[in-house]
Amino acid sequence: MAVLGQGAAAGKPALLVKVVMAGESCVGKTSIVRRYTEPGAAATSSSYLATIGIDFKVKPITLNDTRVKLQIWDTAGQERFHTLSTSYFRGAQGFVLVYDITNMDSFQGITSWMKDIHEKAGDEVDVILLGNKCDKESERVVPKRKGEKEENTILRGENGLMQTLPHNNSYLHISYCPLAWEHGIPFFETSAKDNVNIEDAFSLLTKEILEKKSHVLYDFDVVELNESKKRTCCAF
């Protein structure tokens, strides 16, 4: 993917896209955002720092000659922040919904998060499902269900209709997940630690959002916001 300011897109105003990270606590939302927005920094660490409230990062990208300023809101997964976190769902164009492949509860919570997303952000919003920590294969409790036919991944399309995607479609490297299929959304297994599928996941989500351009605004006004701090969970 090209960097902002390169190619034919330079000089055109950027589109502002709001994406929200959602999912249970400790699944790796912050690590995924860090991996994507700060490629040089260590995305994971041995000590877990829970997100307190809300945090956000901006990632400028260029996709098919369109400049996009991705505003990525990282919500806190802890139950006590649920009302606050879901209040940021309104106005989002896309969601990265994350579970941890080593934590069955986090996978079972996905249905409830989907409900929150549709209640707060509407039914038209784009969602992508990530099964994170795929580097921890020996601790896996959520099975990875590959598609029955590698060359034909079946997803639910618009109006709930099933569609079979061709060989050259970008969905092809997405694993099959019954839950994603049920909700008609793309699915990747990722590792923030080993940088697996992170960039591809955000690219696909952005591409889907841009296809519904009517919902996207130009970034004429940039609002300066202070980023919140992360604190150790044992501090509270």
Ligand SMILES: Nc1nc2c(ncn2[C@@H]2O[C@H](COP(=O)(O)OP(=O)(O)OP(=O)(O)O)[C@@H](O)[C@H]2O)c(=O)[nH]1
């Ligand atoms: N092995 C491995 N560990 C990861 C991965 N992603 C995150 N972690 C670790 O998992 C723990 C939780 O990661 P966070 O990114 O803080 O999780 P979170 O979902 O933002 O958690 P909340 O802020 O409480 O909502 C940290 O110790 C991370 O280092 C991954 O892909 N692989």
